[in-house]
Amino acid sequence: MKDLKKEVFIEILDGILENPYIGIIMVDTLGNVNIVNKTYLEIMGKQEEDVLDKHILEVTPHSRLPEVLRTREVHLADHWPVNGHDTIVFRMPLYKDGKMIGAMGQSLVLGAAGVRILSKKLKELEGELAVYKDVVSSIYSSKYCFDSIVGEDVNLRNVKSIAQRASNTGSTILILGESGTGKELFAHAIHHASPRTERPFVRVNCAALPDSLLESELFGYEEGAFTGARKGGKPGKFEMANHGTIFLDEIGDMPLAMQAKLLIVLQEREVERVGGTKPIRVDVQVIAATNRNLEDMMKKGKFREDLYYRLNVVTLNVPSLRKRPEDIYLLISYLLPKLNQRLHTQIEKVSKEALKLLCTYDWPGNVRELENLLERAINLADLNQDSCLSPEYFPSLTRLVAKPVLGIEPVGDENVDNLGEAVEKMEEETIRRVLEKTHNNKAQTAKILGLNKSVLYRKLKKYNLISDL
Ligand SMILES: Nc1ncnc2c1ncn2[C@@H]1O[C@H](COP(=O)(O)OP(=O)(O)OP(=O)(O)O)[C@@H](O)[C@H]1O
Ligand SMILES: [Mg+2]
Incomplete structure (x- = not known):
């Protein structure tokens, strides 16, 4: 590009970046924010230093940009209310020379009427899309x-x-x-x-x-x-x-x-x-x-x-799956390689203890739930560079079963007066152990415990564990 053209181009880009109706945020492949514009900061009510170089989930705990990084999917026109503003959000992965270098979110700030018009249009489009999807599936x-x-x-x-x-x-x-x-x-x-x-x-x-x-x-x-x-x-x-x-x-x-x-x-x-x-x-x-x-x-x-x-x-x-527990093992052997292939992971097996846990659960969501729990466990194990699925990677199950969680014995009644207190002690101890295990990595801790990061933060404050970080 000639220099003059380049200058004009950069000016246009600057203009887009400073558009007062569009909030823009870009993250690198790890999810750390490297560009954010004024509008975005205004929507979030934050200062630049609260956002730049921070992980996106620290900035907006419910952000779906990590999902975009993982799946490389483009999200078109998601209705996303933030801090009392109605916004329509577009999210997309960013590529350079064919390699993904991060992801971008653009939030179009609208008044209530704008949202209504756009969401009506979107519904119509979705209806048409559903018809085409069905036609395609009938061809396939x-x-x-x-x-x-x-x-x-x-x-x-x-x-x-x-x-x-x-x-x-x-x-x-x-x-x-x-x-x-x-x-x-x-x-x-x-x-x-x-x-x-x-x-x-x-x-x-x-x-x-x-x-x-x-x-x-x-x-x-x-x-x-x-x-x-x-x-x-x-x-x-x-x-x-x-x-x-x-x-x-x-x-x-x-x-x-x-x-x-x-x-x-x-x-x-x-x-x-x-x-x-x-x-x-x-x-x-x-x-x-x-x-x-x-x-x-x-x-x-x-x-x-x-x-x-x-x-x-x-x-x-x-x-139902609960009426045929012996099939759980067969299904795992079938699903594990399939999921490994889809997620590009190499999880080899499920530990004996985890299998026991899976066989005692009553599976209200049947095989779909088994598939989902396995996928989640594979992601967690992969994060830990572990090739075996042990009970800790099934946090929603370990939380349900009234057994020692992550090797922590339930608190004896000599230390506590009531059930609420016992549960709190157990919770505090569990969080402390997982923090230790992850070397104080908050994101990983939240994932292992199946907690939203903002919920984890609240609990860290509650139990005064912040100083440990
Ligand atoms: N016996 C099985 N072997 C392998 N995969 C299975 C089996 N049963 C279910 N699945 C998988 O579990 C998931 C859910 O199955 P499916 O969608 O057929 O359930 P469904 O009975 O139609 O559920 P719903 O009532 O919620 O629509 C799918 O991914 C499917 O491939
Ligand atoms: Mg169905």
């Missing part, structure tokens, strides 16, 4: 097969074999089970094993769509059906799934009026677009799933009995 078809369903428990194997048989017959299938047990996994596997595998697999999340959109999403609409209807109309999910599989997820959350319309489609195997006049024949395999108790809902008049019987041709009751 189903991702999992029966081999991806891990577990040797008798009941699970039984459900698998019923599902395998049903995938050949094309019968309507109702998948029941608690949240995170693998219902969606089953739906994918059934489609994958069926003769329809080369045809679309279309998922509809009945809980996510507002009532007003559900009908046109499922059945499509004709041009001019309502204001805002797209030119040429739009096919519904049933049409898109023609000759393939439609997966009606969270069916228990479908409003009653839609249940009646769905029943007709299932009986007639024909759909009529909103604003349309002629029915369209569809040939689809229907799989529905829910974690709700449909029988209870029927008793309360919230789920139609006739629809229930129409869907419940083949039922798959996916067992």
Whole structure:
């Protein structure tokens, strides 16, 4: 760039940096702040020296910039209220010569009206995006097969074999089970094993769509059906799934009026677009799933009995993880290498004590919760350059189990008068031990204890542990 051009360019950049409506902050790859503008300082009510060279989480404990550094994802237009200001935040990783050198956050400060306009626009865009995402996933078809369903428990194997048989017959299938047990996994596997595998697999999340959109999403609409209807109309999910599989997820959350319309489609195997006049024949395999108790809902008049019987041709009751503890070990062996690959880590194993801990927990969130806890533990162990997952890396579990935590014995009653005091003593001692272990690294201590950094600070003050830092 010629010098003059460069000067103008730098002036423009300065102008952007000093824009009174945009707060800008940049961090390096470690999350330490190296650039911040006046507007940002004003929004935060801070001085430059409180911010520069500090870790971003010390400046704003809830900042999502560390997440951007980790995932390299761009966050577009997040609504973020700060100190009474409504802001719209953009976050992005920064690259130089193809290498990430940090991340930047830009907060656009708006009045209340501005936020309303922008968030309305955003909602509309999100709606469109959801449609495209679904189209893409229908092109990609189903991702999992029966081999991806891990577990040797008798009941699970039984459900698998019923599902395998049903995938050949094309019968309507109702998948029941608690949240995170693998219902969606089953739906994918059934489609994958069926003769329809080369045809679309279309998922509809009945809980996510507002009532007003559900009908046109499922059945499509004709041009001019309502204001805002797209030119040429739009096919519904049933049409898109023609000759393939439609997966009606969270069916228990479908409003009653839609249940009646769905029943007709299932009986007639024909759909009529909103604003349309002629029915369209569809040939689809229907799989529905829910974690709700449909029988209870029927008793309360919230789920139609006739629809229930129409869907419940083949039922798959996916067992919860707590009913098949022996599968926990198998799932860990399956998930660990997968997570290592995704997170670029090299955790080799789970310690015996940690396994014991995992087997005594009752897993309300089932396999999804196991996956999440493992991911978190891997991150913590990696931070500690440890290749084995020991109980300390499952802080949410160690806190739940009434056993000595991190080798600290519960306080005997000779020292304390009441339970509150005992808990406080235990908490203080635990924080002290972890601080020792991390050589007073506050960020690491907060992570290991599963605490937000600002909460940790409060506790450090409360127990007068600040002087230790
Ligand atoms: N048996 C299994 N083997 C391997 N992975 C599993 C198994 N069951 C569940 N998972 C994984 O757990 C996560 C949750 O599964 P899924 O989304 O299918 O649950 P769900 O029953 O649909 O839950 P929800 O009711 O909350 O929608 C997914 O990442 C899935 O791959
Ligand atoms: Mg699901």
